[in-house]
Amino acid sequence: MQKGKINVQTENIFPIIKKFLYSDHEIFLRELISNAVDATQKLRTLASVGDFKGEVGDARIEVKIDKKAKTLTVSDHGIGMTGEEVEQYINQIAFSSAEEWINKYKGKDVSQVIGHFGLGFYSSFMVASKVELHSKSYKKNSKGVKWTCDGSPEFTLEEKPRKTRGTDVVLHIADDSAEFLEEDRVHGLLKKYCKFLPVEIVFGTEEETVKEKDEKGEEKEVRITKPRVINNTKPAWTQRPNDLKEEDYKNFYRELYPLTFDEPLFNIHLNVDFPFTLTGILYFPKVKQNFEVQRDKIQLYSNQVFVTDSVEGIVPDFLTLLHGVLDSPDIPLNVSRSFLQSDNNVKKISAHITKKVADKLEDIFNEKREEFESKWDDIKIFIEYGMISDDKFRERAKKFCLLKNTDGKFFTLDEYRDHIKTQQTDKDKKVIHIYTSNKEEQHAFVEAAKEKGYDVLILDTPIDSHFVNMLETELENASFVRVDAEVADKLINKDDELPSKLSQEQKDKLKPILEKHLDVKQYQVAFENLSESEQPMMITQPEFMRRMKDMSALGGMNYMGNLPNSYMLVVNSNHRLIGSLLNEENEELRDKQVKQLIDLALLAKNLLKGENLTRFVQRSVDLFNC
Numbered sequence: 001m002q003k004g005k006i007n008v009q010t011e012n013i014f015p016i017i018k019k020f021l022y023s024d025h026e027i028f029l030r031e032l033i034s035n036a037v038d039a040t041q042k043l044r045t046l047a048s049v050g051d052f053k054g055e056v057g058d059a060r061i062e063v064k065i066d067k068k069a070k071t072l073t074v075s076d077h078g079i080g081m082t083g084e085e086v087e088q089y090i091n092q093i094a095f096s097s098a099e100e101w102i103n104k105y106k107g108k109d110v111s112q113v114i115g116h117f118g119l120g121f122y123s124s125f126m127v128a129s130k131v132e133l134h135s136k137s138y139k140k141n142s143k144g145v146k147w148t149c150d151g152s153p154e155f156t157l158e159e160k161p162r163k164t165r166g167t168d169v170v171l172h173i174a175d176d177s178a179e180f181l182e183e184d185r186v187h188g189l190l191k192k193y194c195k196f197l198p199v200e201i202v203f204g205t206e207e208e209t210v211k212e213k214d215e216k217g218e219e220k221e222v223r224i225t226k227p228r229v230i231n232n233t234k235p236a237w238t239q240r241p242n243d244l245k246e247e248d249y250k251n252f253y254r255e256l257y258p259l260t261f262d263e264p265l266f267n268i269h270l271n272v273d274f275p276f277t278l279t280g281i282l283y284f285p286k287v288k289q290n291f292e293v294q295r296d297k298i299q300l301y302s303n304q305v306f307v308t309d310s311v312e313g314i315v316p317d318f319l320t321l322l323h324g325v326l327d328s329p330d331i332p333l334n335v336s337r338s339f340l341q342s343d344n345n346v347k348k349i350s351a352h353i354t355k356k357v358a359d360k361l362e363d364i365f366n367e368k369r370e371e372f373e374s375k376w377d378d379i380k381i382f383i384e385y386g387m388i389s390d391d392k393f394r395e396r397a398k399k400f401c402l403l404k405n406t407d408g409k410f411f412t413l414d415e416y417r418d419h420i421k422t423q424q425t426d427k428d429k430k431v432i433h434i435y436t437s438n439k440e441e442q443h444a445f446v447e448a449a450k451e452k453g454y455d456v457l458i459l460d461t462p463i464d465s466h467f468v469n470m471l472e473t474e475l476e477n478a479s480f481v482r483v484d485a486e487v488a489d490k491l492i493n494k495d496d497e498l499p500s501k502l503s504q505e506q507k508d509k510l511k512p513i514l515e516k517h518l519d520v521k522q523y524q525v526a527f528e529n530l531s532e533s534e535q536p537m538m539i540t541q542p543e544f545m546r547r548m549k550d551m552s553a554l555g556g557m558n559y560m561g562n563l564p565n566s567y568m569l570v571v572n573s574n575h576r577l578i579g580s581l582l583n584e585e586n587e588e589l590r591d592k593q594v595k596q597l598i599d600l601a602l603l604a605k606n607l608l609k610g611e612n613l614t615r616f617v618q619r620s621v622d623l624f625n626c
């Protein structure tokens with residue numbers, strides 16, 4: 001037996017390994033299984049080029065736990081190692097890389113480090129008090145070897161006869177890591193990290209019902225116990241797009257997100273060889289209003305080994321709303337996030353993904369516009385978000401970004417301009433785009449605008465305030481106003497420059513009577529000469545202020561959120577009821593009427609709430625009794 005000391009300067013490296021990776025102990029299993037997969041793949045490659053003439057045979061990797069012996073074992077039938085190789089790869093190289101890693105991240109925030117690749121085999125000491133490695137190389141006349149190490153830099157290496165080719169790594173699980181002897185815990189980890197590894201991973205057994213023929217030749221159902229295979233070795237993204245049907249993509253989506261009931265809208269199969277390697281499938285999910293919960297659904301793999309589902313910094317922010325899988329050995333995995341964001345490979349990958357996504361959307365738009373339109377409501381928030389946050393995407397998306405009006409018709413930005421150009425310009429010759437953020441709540445305003453022949457767009461996502469701001473800068477001479485905004489009101493009613501039925505003196509008299517019932521910090525009174533058939537009073541809001549407040553509600557500009565709301569109470573000077581208010585001599589009755597008219601205007605704008613609403617209902621009932 002050979003005894004020795006691992007080639008290492010730091011005496012106590014194991015406690016350091018343990019401490020450094022405290023939050024991430026579980027990755028030891030990923031590391032050991034990755035090594036087993038590599039060893040198996042190497043043997044397959046050797047066999048395929050003729051350098052290994054024997055039988056590859058059962059290539060499965062098996063994970064076993066023995067609660068009594070307190071061991072967890074990973075076994076493979078890969079290329080194995082000779083004694084010299086153990087000395088070289090395990091004692092020298094592996095350890096020096098572990099040591100290098102530790103030195104590099106000493107004193108740094110390790111939680112920032114994802115994918116601790118490179119630490120490899122030695123990460124087993126995060127959970128084991130002693131590690132045994134039994135191996136036999138594929139090479140002719142190899143003898144079995146046994147290597148042990150108890151967590152100190154001392155190891156033993158001895159010859160130990162072994163029948164089968166391959167490697168068993170036996171971890172004697174430390175007392176503080178007993179969780180890794182629990183079947184459920186280990187099964188969960190295997191499902192997390194190994195779900196799509198290219199070699200079958202077996203853990204425990206499962207029961208299955210199969211049909212068998214008995215002695216009489218009659219078919220009957222029997223329960224059999226068979227090894228439980230954890231993974232799908234050929235996930236869809238590793239196959240050629242030409243070999244896959246729409247249904248295969250959908251099935252893979254279900255495999256990735258078994259708890260999601262919605263079908264994806266469409267998918268993008270990525271397949272790049274140069275200048276970096278990247279494969280994957282991205283799905284457009286049905287986006288929910290609360291899209292924060294949709295984030296972090298993209299899983300990142302490196303050669304089919306799960307690395308993380310937090311792809312921030314690797315794909316542009318707006319793409320984190322997509323679902324699916326990215327697999328690239330070129331993404332550096334053992335570095336901090338800030339490093340990742342400035343890494344050139346990552347930047348190229350990110351730009352490439354953006355381009356591919358834009359390509360796909362443009363293709364569907366050009367080739368199947370109807371389908372594109374039918375999915376628009378589900379994908380618009382994603383496209384709008386992309387256009388707001390990513391210059392390159394914005395340039396591409398201008399061609400296929402759609403606007404939908406209240407009649408359900410779709411237009412590109414250019415088409416819409418042509419559609420409304422002639423009728424909707426303001427005094428500065430800006431083309432006015434009137435929109436509603438809620439067709440139901442702003443119903444009266446939408447109806448009024450449409451009656452006058454104006455087109456009204458539906459812009460109802462939570463980020464639409466940002467979106468219209470962006471469009472106003474992007475499109476020449478364009479202005480967006482919400483249908484209940486002051487400007488929209490002026491535009492819609494501009495034909496009605498009728499003479500006023502009220503004199504200035506009468507308006508001056510009426511104004512304080514109205515203000516008595518208004519919170520003047522929020523509401524300003526303005527008289528307009530509308531037609532008699534219009535409402536006597538309505539509430540409008542300056543577009544700019546409202547939009548800024550909406551935007552601050554989404555975050556970013558908190559000071560705006562604190563400002564009071566600002567509304568206009570527009571009084572139709574020509575309405576019969578307004579005139580009769582002035583003539584009403586019974587002050588009590590007049591106040592009641594004023595309140596009623598103001599409340600009706602508030603109600604139309606969904607601003608009448610709580611106690612005021614209750615009083616309004618009561619007052620309305622009283623009016624019947626008059």
Ligand code: ADP
Nearest residue numbers: 035036039080089090094118119120121122167
């Ligand atoms: P890495 O896998 O990043 O090279 P490791 O520390 O995990 O680093 O492993 C060091 C080396 O030990 C591997 O490169 C490989 O040559 C050898 N090795 C580890 N596990 C096995 C195994 N199960 N079968 C064959 N060789 C192995």
